[in-house]
Amino acid sequence: xxxxxxxxxxxxxxxxxxxxxxxxxxxxxxxxxxxxxxxxxxxxxxxxxxxxxxxxxxxxxxxxxxxxxxxxxxxxxxxxxxxxxxxxxxxxxxxxxxxxxxxxxxxxxxxxxxxxxxxxxxxxxxxxxxxxxxxxxxxxxxxxxxxxxxxxxxxxxxxxxxxxxxxxxxxxxxxxxxxxxxxxxxxxxxxxxxx
Amino acid sequence: xxxxxxxxxxxxxxxxxxxxxxxxxxxxxxxxxxxxxxxxxxxxxxxxxxxxxxxxxxxxxxxxxxxxxxxxxxxxxxxxxxxxxxxxxxxxxxxxxxxxxxxxxxxxxxxxxxxxxxxxxxxxxxxxxxxxxxxxxxxxxxxxxxxxxxxxxxxxxxxxxxxxxxxxxxxxxxxxxxxxxxxxxxxxxxxxxxxxxxxxxxxxxxxxxxxxxxxxxxxxxxxxxxxxxxxxxxxxxxxxxxxxxxxxxxxxxxxxxxxxxxxxxxxxxxxxxxxxxxxxxxxxxxxxxxxxxxxxxxxxxxxxxxxxxxxxxxxxxxxxxxxxxxxxxxxxxxxxxxx
Numbered sequence: 001x002x003x004x005x006x007x008x009x010x011x012x013x014x015x016x017x018x019x020x021x022x023x024x025x026x027x028x029x030x031x032x033x034x035x036x037x038x039x040x041x042x043x044x045x046x047x048x049x050x051x052x053x054x055x056x057x058x059x060x061x062x063x064x065x066x067x068x069x070x071x072x073x074x075x076x077x078x079x080x081x082x083x084x085x086x087x088x089x090x091x092x093x094x095x096x097x098x099x100x101x102x103x104x105x106x107x108x109x110x111x112x113x114x115x116x117x118x119x120x121x122x123x124x125x126x127x128x129x130x131x132x133x134x135x136x137x138x139x140x141x142x143x144x145x146x147x148x149x150x151x152x153x154x155x156x157x158x159x160x161x162x163x164x165x166x167x168x169x170x171x172x173x174x175x176x177x178x179x180x181x182x183x184x185x186x187x188x189x190x191x192x193x194x195x
Numbered sequence: 196x197x198x199x200x201x202x203x204x205x206x207x208x209x210x211x212x213x214x215x216x217x218x219x220x221x222x223x224x225x226x227x228x229x230x231x232x233x234x235x236x237x238x239x240x241x242x243x244x245x246x247x248x249x250x251x252x253x254x255x256x257x258x259x260x261x262x263x264x265x266x267x268x269x270x271x272x273x274x275x276x277x278x279x280x281x282x283x284x285x286x287x288x289x290x291x292x293x294x295x296x297x298x299x300x301x302x303x304x305x306x307x308x309x310x311x312x313x314x315x316x317x318x319x320x321x322x323x324x325x326x327x328x329x330x331x332x333x334x335x336x337x338x339x340x341x342x343x344x345x346x347x348x349x350x351x352x353x354x355x356x357x358x359x360x361x362x363x364x365x366x367x368x369x370x371x372x373x374x375x376x377x378x379x380x381x382x383x384x385x386x387x388x389x390x391x392x393x394x395x396x397x398x399x400x401x402x403x404x405x406x407x408x409x410x411x412x413x414x415x416x417x418x419x420x421x422x423x424x425x426x427x428x429x430x431x432x433x434x435x436x437x438x439x440x441x442x443x444x445x446x447x448x449x450x451x452x453x454x455x456x457x458x459x460x461x462x463x464x465x466x467x468x469x470x471x472x473x474x475x476x477x478x479x480x481x482x483x484x485x486x487x488x489x490x491x492x493x494x495x496x497x498x499x500x501x502x503x504x505x506x507x508x509x510x511x512x513x514x515x516x517x518x519x520x521x522x523x524x525x526x527x528x529x530x531x532x533x534x
Contacts, residue, residue, distance in 0.1 A: 037516070155512040156320050164314035166267060177312060181321055182509050184329050188486070188502020191495020 006137040009130075012193045013141030019117045020149040021183040022190075026117040030149060031175055033108070040154035044147025046108040048140065050090070051121060054083045055139030058122035059132055072126070079122045087113045117146060152182065219316070222415055223276030229406035230283055230461065236389050236399040240345035241291040245395050248298060249286040255302035256282030263311045277316045281305055284324035287396020287457060288501070289331075292343045292356070297335065301327035321508045322468050325501050332501075342392035357392045360385075360452045365497045368438060369445065386451035397454040407460035416464045419476040420483075424459040425450055427484025435492060449491065458500040459483075468508045475514040482507045 019025045029047075033039045058079050066072050091109045094102045112118060121142050125135040156178060165174050237245045260278040264271040272278075285301050305327030310319040332339045344357045360382070363372045376382040385391045389399025396403070410416045429446035436444025449455070463469060463483055470479050483503045490499025 152509050152513060155516055156509070159320075159512045160313070160318070163318035165318075166312065169312055174312065177308060178320065181309065181326060184326065184333065185321070185502060185505035185509055187329070187333060188490055188496065188499065188506060189494065192489070192493055 006133060008193050009134055009137040010141035010144070013138050014145035014148065015186075016189045016192050018145040018149060018186060019120065019142055020146060020179070021186040023120075024183075025120055026115050026146060027179075029111055029115055030146075030153065030179070031172060032111070034150050034153040034157055034175070037151070037154045037158060039108075040150040042105055043108045043111075044143075044150050046105045047112060047115075047146055048143030050083075050087060050109070050112050051118065051139045051143035051146075052136055054086055054118060055121050055125060055135045056132065057086055058082050059125060059130075059135040062122070062126050063132075075123065075126055076119070079119055082122075083118050084113050117142060149182075153179065219277070220275050223280055225413060225415065226410065226461070227276055227280050227283060229409040230280075230287070230396070232402035232405045233287065233396045233399060233457075234283070236402040237287070237291075237395040240389055240398065241343065241395060244291045248289055248291060248293060248395060249283065251295060251298040252286035252289070252302060253279055253282035255299050256285065256306050259302055259306040260311065263307055272315060275316065278306060281310070281323045281327075284322075284396075284462060285327045288324060288328040288394050288454065290339060290342050290393075291395055292341050293338055297331055297338060300334075301331045304330045317467055319467055320512075321505055322462050322465050325462060325505050325508075328501055329505060344392055345390050345398070359393045359497065360391055360448070361491065361497045364448070364452075365491070369448075372448075383447065383451070386448070391452075393452075394454065397457045400451045400456050403456045403460065407456075410460065416460065417473070417476070419473055420464050420469060420480040421459040423477045423480030424463055424483045424487075425455065427481045428455060428488055431484065431488040431492075435488070449488070453491075453498045454500040455487065458504055463504050463507070468511060470511050470514045470518070472515060472518050475511075475518045478514055478518075479507050479511060482510065 013019075017023070020027070020030050029043065033043045061078065061082055062072075062075065066075065066078065071078070087109050091102075091106060094106060094109075121139050122135075125138055130138060153175070157175060160174065160178070169177070234245075234249060237249070257273050257278045261271050261273045264273075282302060285305055286298065289297065289301070305323040309321055309323040309326040310316065313319050328339075341356050342359050342362075358366070360372060363375060373379055373382055376385055387400050389402065391398050407416075407421070411418075429450055432444045432446040432449035434442055434444065436446070436449060459480075463480065470476050483500075486503035486506055487499040490496055490502055496502070
């Protein structure tokens with residue numbers, strides 16, 4: 001196992017090719033839950049966990065079922081099914097096993113099912129032919145990157161609450177401008193690691 | 196009954212009650228003044244073109260701010276000198292040969308999008324001049340990286356173009372860089388006086404240090420950010436910057452070249468966009484230094500100061516949040532007290 005490659009995958013998917021700031025994916029959750037720090041942190045934890053597990057599950061299904069049976073053209077539908085099934089079962093199990101954790105993080109699970117980063121990661125893993133550990137590293141990096149984006153955004157938006165923003169730009173519009181400016185800063189990382 | 200009639204005037208506002216002479220205007224205009232040596236050096240080395248670009252930046256920044264407030268039917272704030280400062284800093288970050296529309300677009304992005312839409316001075320998340328420059332660098336990568344050679348003869352209109360020291364260092368290595376200047380001492384001299392290619396205000400380290408000294412004497416900036424920033428860059432350049440293994444790099448070249456002096460003293464220390472807690476400021480400086488060296492040594496751009504400060508600007512509210520100063524006389528809460 002090549003640890004340098006895994007480490008590079010995590011860093012590159014978290015910072016250099018951050019899904020939110022370089023590919024502008026997952027924006028609905030990004031703007032939806034970044035209003036308060038508390039929800040942003042909860043979402044980041046849940047998101048990263050779901051991302052790693054669903055990347056691993058999709059890799060197993062893709063390599064051992066879809067490739068031998070020549071079903072790779074169905075990958076979008078199958079990956080959505082896998083993620084949805086996993087999230088739903090996690091939801092149910094968590095409710096039964098640990099109600100306190102469920103009340104903290106359960107609300108985010110339903111939102112995650114239909115997120116576009118969650119489906120982008122297995123698709124990219126399949127496209128790049130990553131092995132099992134690389135897939136998980138990519139999932140972990142993408143999750144951490146999304147969490148980082150959420151937490152930065154929440155910390156700035158909480159500060160902006162008191163700012164004298166002109167009325168037409170209050171709320172979501174100024175957040176979009178803010179996301180654009182952060183993305184501008186993140187271009188500084190471009191070219192750091194070329195995989 | 197006069198007291199009763201005027202009783203509403205007796206309502207005491209929140210502390211602090213002690214008033215000093217320092218106002219936003221005073222600080223901003225002093226910072227503008229402290230940049231004067233660097234402006235003079237840039238005009239000396241790059242000719243009337245430098246004065247033209249600087250003037251254009253300042254006028255357009257002030258004008259955009261004034262028009263924005265007029266458009267909103269509010270009191271204009273151009274008198275506080277912050278728009279003037281943004282224009283000045285933007286000009287110092289531009290190469291001398293840019294066509295006239297570059298300063299205009301840069302000023303528009305810096306003033307309106309980065310500062311005024313967020314509520315004006317005091318609410319901007321990013322340093323306006325740096326966002327203006329980052330926007331220009333990504334939109335016009337060719338125009339923004341034509342560096343003309345300094346001539347010091349006041350006729351720089353058709354100057355030869357060349358690469359910046361950092362550009363040569365990145366593409367061809369240290370030996371080539373020393374060869375261009377003749378000797379190592381000549382290289383240091385060029386970097387200190389500003390007789391090198393680069394952005395208008397970043398070339399002359401001495402002129403910038405004179406300005407920074409004024410700010411230190413007036414206590415408008417503290418040592419926390421500049422020192423931690425420059426020390427981090429120096430240590431990392433010494434450790435990883437050399438081509439003969441660890442600890443063979445030359446920290447002085449990295450400290451004196453590029454926009455580090457300008458960035459560390461004049462832009463990272465911006466009151467609005469850096470953390471307010473002292474401990475947070477040191478973390479901010481170290482972060483800036485680490486990202487700068489990461490981009491300079493490994494990244495796709497030859498210079499990383501701009502992106503480093505912008506990235507740390509993103510993190511400033513988070514740093515502030517996580518390092519709350521201890522309240523005077525506060526006792527750490529224990530589990531029992533909570534119950």
